[in-house]
Structure formats: C-alpha cells, structure tokens
Amino acid sequence: MAEFRMPSLGADMDEGTLLEWLVKPGDxxxxxxxxxxxDTAKAAVEVECFDSGVVSALLVEPGQRVPxxxxxxxxxxAPATVAAGRHPAPAGRPAPPAQRGAPAAGxxxxxxxVKPPAVVSPLIRHLAEREGVGLGxxxxxxxxxxxxRADVERAAARGPRLRVSPLARRIAAELGTDLTAVKGTGxxxxxxxxxxRRAARTKAPPEAAAQPAARAAQVPGRQAAHPEAAAxxxxxxxxxxxxxxxxxxxxxxxxxxxxxxxxxxxxxxxxRRNRELPVPARIVPAAMLLKAAxxxxxxxxxxxxxxxxxxxxPSGHVHLGVAISLHGGGMIAPAIHDADxxxxxxxxxxxxxxxxxxxxxxxxxxxxTDPTITVTNLGDRGVESVFGVIYPPQVALAGFGKVxxxxxxxxxxxxxxxxxxxTLAADHRATDGDTGARYLEAIARLLQKPEEL
Amino acid sequence: xxPQRDEPDAKTGGPLTPQQARDAVGQALNQAAPGSxxxxxxxxxxxxxxxxxxxxxxxxxxxxxxDACGRRIDEDDYTELATLSSCIRFxxxx
Numbered sequence: 078m079a080e081f082r083m084p085s086l087g088a089d090m091d092e093g094t095l096l097e098w099l100v101k102p103g104d105x106x107x108x109x110x111x112x113x114x115x116d117t118a119k120a121a122v123e124v125e126c127f128d129s130g131v132v133s134a135l136l137v138e139p140g141q142r143v144p145x146x147x148x149x150x151x152x153x154x155a156p157a158t159v160a161a162g163r164h165p166a167p168a169g170r171p172a173p174p175a176q177r178g179a180p181a182a183g184x185x186x187x188x189x190x191v192k193p194p195a196v197v198s199p200l201i202r203h204l205a206e207r208e209g210v211g212l213g214x215x216x217x218x219x220x221x222x223x224x225x226r227a228d229v230e231r232a233a234a235r236g237p238r239l240r241v242s243p244l245a246r247r248i249a250a251e252l253g254t255d256l257t258a259v260k261g262t263g264x265x266x267x268x269x270x271x272x273x274r275r276a277a278r279t280k281a282p283p284e285a286a287a288q289p290a291a292r293a294a295q296v297p298g299r300q301a302a303h304p305e306a307a308a309x310x311x312x313x314x315x316x317x318x319x320x321x322x323x324x325x326x327x328x329x330x331x332x333x334x335x336x337x338x339x340x341x342x343x344x345x346x347x348x349r350r351n352r353e354l355p356v357p358a359r360i361v362p363a364a365m366l367l368k369a370a371x372x373x374x375x376x377x378x379x380x381x382x383x384x385x386x387x388x389x390x391p392s393g394h395v396h397l398g399v400a401i402s403l404h405g406g407g408m409i410a411p412a413i414h415d416a417d418x419x420x421x422x423x424x425x426x427x428x429x430x431x432x433x434x435x436x437x438x439x440x441x442x443x444x445x446t447d448p449t450i451t452v453t454n455l456g457d458r459g460v461e462s463v464f465g466v467i468y469p470p471q472v473a474l475a476g477f478g479k480v481x482x483x484x485x486x487x488x489x490x491x492x493x494x495x496x497x498x499x500t501l502a503a504d505h506r507a508t509d510g511d512t513g514a515r516y517l518e519a520i521a522r523l524l525q526k527p528e529e530l
Numbered sequence: 531x532x533p534q535r536d537e538p539d540a541k542t543g544g545p546l547t548p549q550q551a552r553d554a555v556g557q558a559l560n561q562a563a564p565g566s567x568x569x570x571x572x573x574x575x576x577x578x579x580x581x582x583x584x585x586x587x588x589x590x591x592x593x594x595x596x597d598a599c600g601r602r603i604d605e606d607d608y609t610e611l612a613t614l615s616s617c618i619r620f621x622x623x624x
Contacts, residue, residue, distance in 0.1 A: 351605050356593045359605070361585040404563075404582065432586050457584040 079128040080148040086445040088469050089321035090117045094142040104132045118317035119409050124442035130154045314407035325466050330505040333464050334513045338521045340480055341494040346527040362480055363454050364425040368530045370452045370475045371397045371416035373519035379512050380473040381449045389507040398448025401435045409435050410451050410468060411444035421530045456480055462498040472504035551621035554598045562591035573615040
C-alpha cells in the first residue's frame, strides 16, 4: 500500500488545500499521472502521482487544507503486481528537492488525524455511481462507519444537487459562468474545472468566436468576481514570498556579479529569423537569454543544483526556473525541464505555454519543485539590471535587464550596439566568485553565436 | 444622407477605417491582456506600460492583431504599435 501525500510544491509551502480529485476509488493510476489539483498560497497546481496502482481510498475531501506530508489517498498495488508478490518501488525518483531542503527535512512529518476510509461494498459503490452520489460526501451509518444502501439512497434523494469541484467553482466565479448550464464529466456528473473552461469557451461572444479557436479560449475578462477572495489570495501569496525570501536572506550568504554583454549579433540574427517566419513562430530576446543561461548552467555544474544540509548536491539536469510575474500581483518561478537541450524555438514555445499556464493557475507539481537554477528577466520593466534573491535550496539566480542600445568600444572603434546587463546572485557556501564569473562568461560567449543556441 | 461607402473588408489586408482599427486593437488587447479595456486607457499612453504587457503578452497581441487584420506585422513595425492612437493610424493608414 502506498500513500499519496500532500506534496511540497516549493520550499515556501507548509500546507496546501486539496481543490479537486481527478481520480476516484477504483481508478487505475500510473506514476506521473495527474491525480489532483492542490492550491498552494501561490497557485492551483496539478499534482502527479508517484506510484502506480489502484486508488483504494481518498482520505481528504476537496476544500480541506492539510500540512505537507499528510496522506491524501491510498494507492494499492495493481492486481498483477500483487500476484507477482512485488510492491511498487517506493517512488523511484528522488524526493523533490524542495522537500529535502525544507526546514522539516529529517524530522518525521507529523501525520495529522485523518478519518479512516469509509467501508464501502462494491454493490453500494455501483449504486452510488448510478445515482451520481459522491461517496466522500455520504455519512456511513452502518457498522464501523460503513456506508449502507439507505445512506446512498438518502443522499440521492436530496435531489439533483449540483456537484462542483471547488476549483471549478472558483473558475466559474472568475469567468462569470452559469454552473447550471455546464455539463459535468467527472465522477457522477460532477463539474470539473475543465468543464467550466470548455463551457466558457463555447459561450464566448460571437465576435470572439470568429477568432481561431485556440485564441478564443482566453477571451472572457479575468477580473476576479470576488474582490475579497482575490485580496486574500494576494495576501497569502505575499506571506509565502515573504517567508521564503526572508529565509534565503537569512541562510544564504549571497555574492553578486555583473557583466554587460554585446547583443549586436543576437539582435541581427533574431531580426532576420523573425522576418522569415510566420508571426506565431517569432522568438523574443528573452528566450535566447534563457537558452544561454541554461547551457551555461550545464557548463558550470557547480551552480546547478541544491544546497542540502551542509553540502552542495549537483543536479544531472538543467531545469531552468523562470520567474514569472502574475498580473494579479506576486510571482512564481516554475521550471522549464531540460531547457539546455531544447532548440530555441521549442524553448520559446515552452516559455509561452508556461507563462500562460502560470497565469491561469494550471502548473504541474513537478514544474514547481524541480528548478535547479532560476532566471529572472526584468528587461520588460525597463530596468538595467537585477540582483536577485536565491530560491532555496537552489544556489544561484541569474538576472537579465533591459536590452538597450548603448555606446561600446569594439575593435578600437566606438559604436552604438544593443547590450544587456547579466547578473548572478550565487550562494557563497556552494561556490566562490571565480565559479560565478565563469558562468557569466559562458553566457556572454554563447550569445555571440546565436545560431548555435 | 450620405451614400454609404463600401466598408473595407478586414480580412483582405487592406487599410481599415479608424473605427474598425480601434475595434480590432481593442479585441486583440482584450485577448492578450484579459480584462483590459481600451476605453479606459489614454490614446497616447504607451500600451505596454498602461496595460502591463511583457514581451510575450505583446507578441500575443501582435499575433492576434495580425490575424484579425489579415496583415503581417513585422518587428520593425512595433514602434508603430506603441500607443492606441498610433495603432489606429498604422492599421488605417495606406
């Protein structure tokens, strides 16, 4: 029996609210499947399962807030696995770095009291499914809390109550969607977040319907319908950022480096390339800078990984954290996985996707926990340079300012050329300035050969 | 009564009337920066600043606008898209 626990989705997370189950008891799940949506202080995150098997019980109800590490569901080995007498390997992948570096590391996570799974016979389960009754909401009156036929019938008799996941409810409120008009595709006809999004899309105003479908998905205004809830979210996000950044500043002896990089070649190359390509394939300078930062992290592995306890643990992958400012305020820094190996066009597509999903609150758990080094790009805000605060347990944060045309001496002649200031904030426990300098040098060198990025 | 003149078709890529241009810009901005309302921004204010657009938002805006007007917009044209009034001039110009 494996337990699916509330994951730590970043070093700043101590507890999370289960928003929505995407599986129900009896469902087959595989490692990496998205099984639930969890709300952290920063975003709604789709979380993956680390085991394969069959969901045997859901222990936490949607809407419940529980500490990191709390068992959320029980996953039994798939029947075939049982016959072979093997237990599913306990999470083949290493614990998420955020968890390893979290203050609670080493201490057993206190398991809060959760009510034992209700006893439900297969017959009753079928009845419940037929009647569209969620067993999680049925109070069992039989022996040891078992759910009886009468319990299910009583619940069904309460009428065709709209079953809506909390996330779907929130999105419906934001999009102004009438829930009674939404067709649910979840267990027992429950309305899930995707159903609301789909409904909002279909009823987009006619002029928007004339736009390509992919675009129309983003149509309805996103001002929160509940200003108080939005204010509470902003406050919660502020607290999360405050906690993590204060810890970073307290624990990490930062050192800072900066260099100005000539972007004449990159700018020329991009302009030529973008002129030849259709608008959707256009690449923004930020994607080039991110790619250079990712390759440089591979070249200088001392900066790519985590500080754990009293030593540095390098990462075999470059999962590039990208700081994204959210329009409602606050920020989030999810990862682009293996960014060093992506062609720049692919990295650009991933960046657009990531930014869109971050702002819609549809990030994946692995994107939240995986970054091995983070980049912040404040160029769009018009500042020349940014000296960042490292995201623990990472050991480095690269920053880019605005690309500006400035005088620069090249081959003994003064010219006006586009330039950017690249900076590095690094953890002095893990590296010294010499290593950091190699990193910035690598970025500068890589940007001189844009066609190879 | 003035005789109704032929409205240029937005999809042919020809110049738009100022009103058509304004509508197209408004719709594109509302998609690229959900919740934005061009009636509430100064026609001569920098769009990126007024609506807090980053380079990806702006690319979305250009992509949608280009699509809606049936006209390719190059990066060299971006300076023409700095404000609401310059956008309208650009799209309704020759």
